[in-house]
Amino acid sequence: MNNPGTSNKATILLVDDHVLVRAGIRSLIDQLNDFIVIAEASDxxxxxxxxxxxxxxxxxxxLTMGNHNGLDLVRQLRQQYPQVAIVILSMHASEELVTEALRLGxxxxxxxxAAPAELDIALQAIRRHETYLSPAVSTKMIDRFIRAPVAAPNPLQSLTGRQLQILxxxxxxxxxKEIAFELDLSEKTVAAHRAQIMERLGVRDVVGLALLALRYGLVSADSPFFQHSGGL
Incomplete structure (x- = not known):
């Protein structure tokens, strides 16, 4: 719903913990005819x-705001304010993170x-009640879910017991360093295991590993990673 005084423009709330980033995005939106920023938030x-x-x-x-988990915001907005459209603007292109953000709403x-003009394209798509992905993101998603071989029902089954422990x-x-100390391994050995885990699961970053561990029940949502993550 539009607020008084905004005519037919779609109203926008910006959420980012960096003031300069918000200022830059707001400046871009100010140049668009169909949208107006009515408030900003840092968390x-x-x-x-x-x-x-x-x-x-x-x-x-x-999605990355200090110790706050941006996915929790997406989840709460969808539950409490289903009429509000949610646009993610992130530096992270992990397929797992994109999938989870879309799944949550x-x-x-x-x-x-992305190029500045892409923001207008995305916002216009939102007004038409469509979904929009940056080309780089959509290409990765297509590669993973269409062109890539069908994954096993539970990809964690491809890991050894030690690798599951490390994951x-x-x-x-x-x-x-902490994993090496607790398992009485060298840091190089732990790093090698982590690289092999990423290769076997087709994941490129720690965020993706944590999301897979959550999705397949290896950890719960109250894991420290999701409660205090600056990586989401």
Whole structure:
């Protein structure tokens, strides 16, 4: 719903913990004819307060905000304010992260490296109740889910017992040094295991590993990674 004084423009709440980033995005949106920024927030708590007060049409949010988990914001917005469209603007292009954001209710996923004109394209798609992905993201998703071989029902079955143990510790926010100490291994050995885990699971970063561990029940949502993650 549009707020008074905004005519037919779609109203937007910006959420990012960096003031300069918000200023840059706001400047871009100010140049668009069909959209207007009505509020800014630096974290999910502040964002939810603004949504309750101003009822924006669209929330444009990052996923990495200090110790806050941006996916939790997406989840809460979808549950509490299903009429609000959610646009992710992130530097992370992990297929697992994109999939999880869309599953939780995001309508668009843009990379911060995208051309300025792409923001307008994405917002216009949102107004038409469509889903939009940055070309780089959509290409990865197509490669993974269409062109790639069909994955086993549970990809974790391809891991050894030791690798499952290390994956669990990674999802628990353990560092390579901590894992090496607790398992009485060298840091090089742990790093080699982690590289092989990523290769076997087709994952390129720790965020993707943690999400797979969560999806297949290796860890729960109250794992330290998801409760205090600056990586999401």
């Amino acid at each position: 999910p708590v502040e964002a939810l307060a603004w949504v309750a007060q101003r009822e924006p049409d669209i929330v444009v949010t990052d 995001a309508s668009a996923y843009l990379l911060k490296e 669990t510790m990674i999802a628990g926010r353990k560092s390579t």
